[in-house]
Amino acid sequence: MDNLMLPKRGMPVTIITGFLGSGKTTLLNHILSNNHNLKVAVLVNEFGDIDIDSQLLVSVEENMLSLSNGCICCTINDDLLDTVYQVLESEQKVDYLIVETTGVADPLPIILTFLSPELRDLVRLDSVLTLIDAENFTPSHFESDAALQQIIYGDIILLNKIDLVTEEKVKELETSISTIKQGASILRCENAKIPLPLILDIQRSNVNNYPQNELESSHDHHHEHDHHHDHSHHLEIDGFVSVSFECDRPFNVDKFQNFITDNIMAKVYRAKGILWFAESELKHIFQLSGKRYDLNTEEWQTPQKNQLVMIGKDISADNLRAKLQECIYR
Template sequence: MESLILPKRGLPVTIITGFLGSGKTTLLNHILTNNQDLKVAILVNEFGDIDIDSQLLISTDDNMLSLSNGCICCTINDDLIDTVFQVLESDKKIDYLIVETTGVADPLPIILTFLSPELRDLVRLDSVLTLIDAENFTSEHFESDAALKQVIFGDIILLNKVDLVTEDKIKELEKDIYCIKQGANILHTEYGKVPLPLILDIDVSKPTNYPSESVTNSHDHHHHHHDHHHSNHLEIDGFMSISFECNCPFNVDKFQNLIIDNIMNQVFRAKGILWFAESKLKHIFQLSGKRYDIDTQEWENNPKNQLIMIGRNLDENKLKTKLKECLVSES
């Protein structure tokens, strides 16, 4: 594998998710010790989670471990964005960023952090890896929202510990996974041993490559340096991202009917801030797969609608027209 020389900007990021005991730690160790001169920064919630080979350890700062092979390991302070900036600003050479999520977490907020205006020009979300413990995973797990989302959002599913189970059990698990995520990309592993080129710098997380249109419409003017040449990568996979903004409110019933509408079925993920004529509150909207939820809070500034939708082969004009039909007209 050629050595990857990457500037800190456009730093590729891999998010590793999976239930407790699925083998995330073992995989992290595998990445730390097998990184053909790749300088990796790993962000974890607790150092205790990773049993780093003591021979590798050089020094420990408050929340940073430095390893003899040039890798570093950071604990995430309260703020993920903050921790990422610490790594980006450190004087260490970093080629690659890996973020481990807690086993019970829904990975979406972490994914969205890397797609946020603060980070999306500095890093490139490369992929989300979901580890599954083949021995202990049963279809009941899918009754848990977190497990479901870990699979839905996983660009690659690593079916780990396959040495401990029968062929039949593997086939059954795969069937369950395909039920939830058609065409899932599943790799079988033992002890998290997987050739790194199969999981790192594979550029499968297309939603990050915002089409230039949504970029020019966005109101964060302090980000002038979008490189538009990324947007065409999007087409290859049929993945695209559409943003919609408007300074008048939605009718809540029309909007909810639109979500159920078949055109919205092609949207995998959506997030946004919604303003409904019927409410004085700001609505935080998240959609993933067939599920969506809406939380409310007070508006701190003028109400408006801002929505980003990510999906395959979306008909942008049709979707925007449908959204406009849900708005309450000025009259």
């Protein structure tokens, strides 16, 4: 791979999520045996299912398989952070990191690991891919928190096994998914075969992509300014609620971090705001989409204050505001 194509900041990371049987392992095998000259490290919970072509296999260590194309496959030890460090420090030159979540998992903890201070300067979260088995996925899956979270966090939804169902069923699924995640990028595939440029190093995590990525799809952009009125028609139909919060005192940064991972935030799908932390002289611009969030800084040009708008489903505005009050620095 030409060095000029490598990202300027940190190794790109793609997280692959999806229910059991959706095709995650097939996709991983497809990526590992690719011939795009991309040196990939794949982190999995166990090797069991990975069917590496034996001709590709160079060596098997305790928790690492090395392949002749320069890729490696690594089992996640007890600590994801440790495993990532192990790959980053390995003698093998790796261009790209792919992490598979377990089929029943909520991807949030893994996403947060890559956004943590320990990793965010070393890696760049490129995208979250969610695989869906078109044959076996039914709207009742949406009653499962994990399935719902996987779709809400997914930057790209891969509808797999479309060869096993009718076009009508595929369209129904696409409609269901779009209801939950407006503006979702949905790609169809068979056997998890998808051109890798469509899913790797696509920089979907770029903060500029958030508006298209979440609730604010194109017909929704005019909602930016007056969230109290503009959102009402669109949000009430879907059961979404918009909550705003303002205060003239700074937050404590640790308390705010805890607030973001609090259970109450599980139903907040989109948030944005300007934050003032007691520990910092800078203005923080906050963006949250699904469970991915970004904090960028700039100098204050206006009086310091906290302003936040959150959009979610079945959320209590009073509870959210009370939790935010608790974040205020005392």
